Amino acid sequence: MKKLLIITSGLICLFLNTQAQNKNLDKIVAQLGNNIILLSELNQQYAQYLNSGNPEDDKVKCYFLQRLLTQKLLKQQAEIDSVYVEESDVDQEVDKRMRSQISRAGGQERLEQFLNRSVLQYKDEIRPEIKEQLIAYKMQQKITENVNVTPLEVKRYFETYKKDSLPDIPTEFEIGEIVLYPKLNKEEKQRAKDKIEALRLRVKAGEDFGFLAKSYSEDPGSAAEGGDLGFFDRAGMVKEFSAWSFKLKPGEMSPVFETEHGFHFLQVVERRGEQVNARHILIRPQTTPQSLERIKLQADTIYKNILDKKLPFAAAASLYSDNKDSQYNGGMLLYADEVTTRTTFIPADKVDPKVFLVVDTMHAGEVSKPVAFSSPETGKEGYKILYLKSKIAPHKGSLEQDYTKFKEKAQQEKVERSLSEWFEKRRENTYIKIDSEFTDCDELKIWNKPTTAKN
Secondary structure, three states: OOOOOOOOOOOOOOOOOOOOOOOOOOOEEEEEOOEEEEHHHHHHHHHHHHHOOOOOOOOHHHHHHHHHHHHHHHHHHHHHOOOOOOHHHHHHHHHHHHHHHHHHHOOHHHHHHHHOOOHHHHHHHHHHHHHHHHHHHHHHHHHHOOOOOOHHHHHHHHOOOOHHHOOEEOOEEEEEEEEEOOOOOHHHHHHHHHHHHHHHHHHHOOOOHHHHHHHHOOOOOOHHHOOEEEEEOHHHOOHHHHHHHHHOOOOOEOOOEEEOOEEEEEEEEEEEOOEEEEEEEEEOOOOOHHHHHHHHHHHHHHHHHHHOOOOOHHHHHHHHOOOOOOOOOOOEOOEOOOOOOOEOOEEHHHOOHHHHHHHOOOOOOOEOOOEEEEOOOOOOEEEEEEEEEEEEOOEEOOOOOOHHHHHHHHHHHHHHHHHHHHHHHHHHOOOEEEOHHHOOOHHHHHHOOOOOOOO
């Protein structure tokens, strides 16, 4: 059975600008039950393809139409099963995609020039489509939520490989880390606090908030958008930030306050129930030589306690590490590819090059001396203590060594098979009509089969 496209939020493209089509020239290119797909919808998808730098190819429209049919069928079932998404989730996804578009365009003004409309207008246009995508994705999750594989099924899946076709597994590492950033004292923080307070007074005196955010904010995720963070709920930000965001009224500005990221002040733009749109400016206190020396002494002490077996590495990570992603995972780093969920086994070419230089010379079970580093995201300096739990040499895939990998692949195959069977049954009992312009599309032949459903 031919596999269908699996809809995921990461694969569903965001509409890009197209000239508004004359409704008199628009036409229905497909009907699925009571849902229709217009030529304008298809052309918007094709515009995304072209604007991403791809060559013209009308055959690609077959793929886009298949994807839209898949989405409509899932949406139709979602309506029957009362599967819905919260409006706040739709708002978050719209804002997330808009931030991505603004970043790629080089700023909000450039994006609005490209779209020939305001961002607010564009958000209203794409919202219904994004909502439908989220509903379709949630429906797909419901269809496959109880699909699991047994050890016997994993073994059978493994046995489908011929001996000479087993995948080559590259060198893999299991690595733990304790990340230590300097803790600045009051005097060391004061320079950053003075700087941001001066910026807040400039805004208060009438200077443009967005311009100052673009010029001075040290938040790489929002500075280019004039500090705009889009809509978020109370759980979407650190507690100090959320507290001020939901305390203020639209247009009001907070005093300077501190979070784990640095010093901020914010202005509320809009409030929608339990969602707020705010913009902010962030100034991060700068590390000093004295603070680095203090954290180096702490790192040396932790390292010695681990070597002397006074403190297990995992316990030290939970007590001292500033990496929240691994702190309560025994300090172990996790990796995820397009198939596997999250695993502690990291391919050699995916290990941070600076970390690789250290662990490649270590033996399993060893702990490194504190290593100076700087965060690639923020440039913040600190020290790491690295732990090499294991190093697995390159080998042919085996069920004993790579059970988790084959389990994930077997699970994925079973999920795809379950979805294909579900779609096959629904297509047989759903009225589907596709415009003759697309009858030659190979991707759509399974959708053109005669159905028992009546219009």
